[in-house]
Amino acid sequence: MSASLLADLRSDTVTRPSPAMRRAMAEAEVGDACFGDDPTVLRLEATVAERLGKDAAIFVPTGTMSNQIGVAVHTRPGDAALIDAGAHIARWEAAGAAALSGVQLIAIEGPRGLPTTAQLEAARPPDHPKAARLSLLALEDTHNSAGGLAHDARALDERASWAHQRGLGVHLDGARLFNAATFTGDPVERLAARCDTVSLCLSKGLGAPVGSVLSGPRELIALADRFRHRFGGGWRQGGILAAAGLHALEHHTAHLAQDHARAALLAAALLRSGVAAATHPVETNLVCYRVDPDFGTAAEHAARLAARGVLVAATGPDTGRLVTHRDLDDASVAHAATVLADP
Numbered sequence: 001m002s003a004s005l006l007a008d009l010r011s012d013t014v015t016r017p018s019p020a021m022r023r024a025m026a027e028a029e030v031g032d033a034c035f036g037d038d039p040t041v042l043r044l045e046a047t048v049a050e051r052l053g054k055d056a057a058i059f060v061p062t063g064t065m066s067n068q069i070g071v072a073v074h075t076r077p078g079d080a081a082l083i084d085a086g087a088h089i090a091r092w093e094a095a096g097a098a099a100l101s102g103v104q105l106i107a108i109e110g111p112r113g114l115p116t117t118a119q120l121e122a123a124r125p126p127d128h129p130k131a132a133r134l135s136l137l138a139l140e141d142t143h144n145s146a147g148g149l150a151h152d153a154r155a156l157d158e159r160a161s162w163a164h165q166r167g168l169g170v171h172l173d174g175a176r177l178f179n180a181a182t183f184t185g186d187p188v189e190r191l192a193a194r195c196d197t198v199s200l201c202l203s204k205g206l207g208a209p210v211g212s213v214l215s216g217p218r219e220l221i222a223l224a225d226r227f228r229h230r231f232g233g234g235w236r237q238g239g240i241l242a243a244a245g246l247h248a249l250e251h252h253t254a255h256l257a258q259d260h261a262r263a264a265l266l267a268a269a270l271l272r273s274g275v276a277a278a279t280h281p282v283e284t285n286l287v288c289y290r291v292d293p294d295f296g297t298a299a300e301h302a303a304r305l306a307a308r309g310v311l312v313a314a315t316g317p318d319t320g321r322l323v324t325h326r327d328l329d330d331a332s333v334a335h336a337a338t339v340l341a342d343p
């Protein structure tokens with residue numbers, strides 16, 4: 001972070017690799033992953049599969065690719081998938097499900113970003129030749145657009161059981177699954193248990209520069225490997241990046257509780273300002289908020305904060321988002337709280 005920039009709260013993806021992470025990257029043993037002989041990539045894949053209680057996993061460059069491979073392995077062109085309307089797959093992946101897999105997303109406004117089984121049942125296309133074949137339920141935990149709300153294992157299990165009883169596959173976008181585990185107290189393996197494929201991002205709160213891992217049953221991950229190549233995600237000496245992911249898994253999960261506490265503190269400062277207030281309860285490291293139009297647009301609010309060294313994201317005319325992460329320290333959080341409380 002440059003000296004003039006005091007708190008970058010635009011996303012938890014802005015973190016830089018720590019010196020220890022850079023050392024792990026520099027020292028990584030590598031090979032050609034497309035020949036299956038990069039030992040560090042293989043170790044990361046095995047580690048994530050084991051942490052999430054799955055048979056196998058593949059390392060890919062982004063959460064978007066991981067999700068899109070997840071959609072692809074559960075579906076055929078012309079199929080439909082049920083999903084929350086605000087889910088990353090539905091809103092922020094450039095219509096990838098339609099463009100790459102030929103899948104029609106049936107978007108449902110779920111409470112807290114998680115459709116109820118009654119909503120799923122009502123949205124389910126009929127088993128009829130004129131209707132799309134339904135093959136997938138996609139879930140997200142924590143839910144980005146729903147302000148980082150966390151779903152516990154019981155809630156995920158209920159939706160997954162509903163889907164499995166109807167012969168659907170279940171994909172979980174767990175970009176911030178460790179944040180969900182930190183908030184709910186359910187271990188990541190427990191959250192993942194009833195979901196067939198799980199996408200985990202290393203580049204968000206865990207602080208790696210790049211990378212996501214898709215895990216699941218052996219046969220689906222073998223198919224996923226084919227899509228990884230089709231989508232251009234085959235690594236060569238990917239071990240340099242996998243080493244960052246392994247370092248993050250080993251050293252960067254414990255601080256997430258502090259990120260969550262800091263997000264709550266910043267949300268309270270925002271509320272004190274009388275200018276903006278969180279739109280969702282603050283459970284994890286994301287604060288989505290609405291700016292009172294009497295005080296200008298969200299972009300104007302963000303510009304006033306930026307002039308004082310606090311960067312946030314304006315996400316709409318009157319909405320914004322701030323995110324805590326491991327590159328903040330007590331001083332930058334205190335400064336951000338002061339500025340947010342009196343913008």
Ligand SMILES: Cc1ncc(COP(=O)(O)O)c(C=O)c1O
Nearest residue numbers: 062063064065088140144173175
């Ligand atoms: C919930 C969720 N899923 C997937 C992604 C996509 O990750 P990436 O930016 O690595 O493609 C993001 C990115 O912010 C996200 O928030």
